[in-house]
Amino acid sequence: MYTIIAKTPLSHNVSRMEILAPPVARKALPGQFVILRAMEHSERIPLTVHDVNTQSGTVSMVYQVVGAGTRELDSLKAGDSLHDFVGPLGMPTRTEGLQKVCVIGGGVGCASAYPVARSLHEQGCQVHTIAGFRSREFVILEEEFSRVSDLLKVMTDDGSYGEHGMVTDALRALIEAGHRYDQVIAIGPLVMMKFVSLLTKEHGIKTVVSMNPIMVDGTGMCGGCRLTVGGQIKFACVDGPDFDGHQVDFDEVISRSRMYEEFEKREREENCRLFRQEVQ
Ligand SMILES: Cc1cc2nc3c(=O)[nH]c(=O)nc-3n(C[C@H](O)[C@H](O)[C@H](O)COP(=O)(O)OP(=O)(O)OC[C@H]3O[C@@H](n4cnc5c(N)ncnc54)[C@H](O)[C@@H]3O)c2cc1C
Ligand code: FES
Known part of the structure; x- marks a missing residue:
């Protein structure tokens, strides 16, 4: 389990989340990403590593809520835990020698x-x-x-x-x-x-x-x-x-x-329908 140390809203549907994950914090470089699951049944979400703090062993990501997976992630708060958090993945961005x-x-x-x-x-x-x-x-x-x-x-x-x-x-x-x-x-x-x-x-x-x-x-x-x-x-x-x-x-x-557009639209509509039923 990976503890959420902080969650900060940046705009109305974008937030920054800081996760305690020392092995990832030690290795992650700009351009790399993690794949996380908020809960055991959740979809995998790839998110770019936005910042790391090697002292505190934390990794921050900034995410926009666009569908079911990111909505589930956004339902968590500081003190809660992510089910899994894998990384760093991908090749770092090459920045050496540029003027x-x-x-x-x-x-x-x-x-x-x-x-x-x-x-x-x-x-x-x-x-x-x-x-x-x-x-x-x-x-x-x-x-x-x-x-x-x-x-x-x-x-x-x-x-x-x-x-x-x-x-x-x-x-x-x-x-x-x-x-x-x-x-x-x-x-x-x-x-x-x-x-x-x-x-x-x-x-x-x-x-x-x-x-x-x-x-x-x-x-x-x-x-x-x-x-x-x-x-x-x-x-x-x-x-x-x-x-x-x-x-x-x-x-x-x-x-x-665009391959999954129809499926994602149906899922969004279904979630809205369930939400409306809950509040009635
Ligand atoms: C390497 C990598 C790094 C990423 N870094 C970030 C990041 O730092 N911050 C962030 O907010 N998002 C990032 N994304 C996109 C993020 O992974 C998706 O927005 C998220 O997986 C959507 O999941 P969902 O279940 O909430 O939405 P879904 O229900 O799966 O999709 C909702 C909408 O988002 C679109 N979408 C789904 N997956 C992607 C995707 N991979 N890229 C673009 N649009 C997508 C769909 O087409 C649809 O319109 C990254 C993706 C990759 C592959
Ligand atoms: S995500 Fe499966 S091959 Fe890249």
Whole structure:
């Protein structure tokens, strides 16, 4: 059992959870993830390691409530325990030797982008961060990013906070202003990573994206997280989650990610029906 040390809401459906898991805290690096189950019968949920504290042996993740599994996780509070917690999994993000990087986070993807930005900053790299959100109420981690970024642009789709526009608008403006990046690292919704990669390809900037397809075992055995990169089959859980954004077949990943949409919609409706019955 893995004790929940703290749970902190960051926005209306996003929270940070700190778990006591010393063996994971000792080994986890930026870009790696864990797979947890809230309760014995729960679904497995992959979540990126957001932060570790090797002194206290704790690991923090930031999660957005999107379906049954994350709702169950969110029903737990500090002092409760998770049934299981496996990690660190996947390959760490490569940050060594870079001089100037633009880190781009979209929505809850900012939780995974932050440890990468911090690691680059700690190694003396110049970090420009672009954090994009739908609107003001979804903005998270602004203060944390400002501490590790030489330049921070917060974008909102509706202009309710920061600058109005998409992360690609900000990236295009920075490139046109003459900034030359060794690399762009983009973490967020598939469509965002696809359009960032298309833009950087035009400008010949190496781009790393963090792929988050549906995962089951997280060990390369089930094939659930299969994707095509540079014409070859890769497994996001063991070969990634980071891949060359110019080589990923985004259209295939996007269509695979929609495979369970109907099933998940039915499950959400069923849960709402049960909830309504409970309150009546
Ligand atoms: C390596 C990796 C790292 C991740 N890191 C984080 C993180 O740090 N924070 C976070 O909030 N989420 C993260 N995710 C996504 C998270 O695992 C899913 O949101 C979660 O498993 C959904 O479970 P659910 O049962 O609540 O929702 P479901 O009922 O399974 O799905 C609800 C909705 O979420 C979508 N969804 C389901 N799984 C994924 C997925 N893997 N990626 C994107 N959308 C998905 C579904 O298409 C559906 O629209 C990560 C995923 C991977 C593979
Ligand atoms: S999650 Fe099973 S192969 Fe990657």
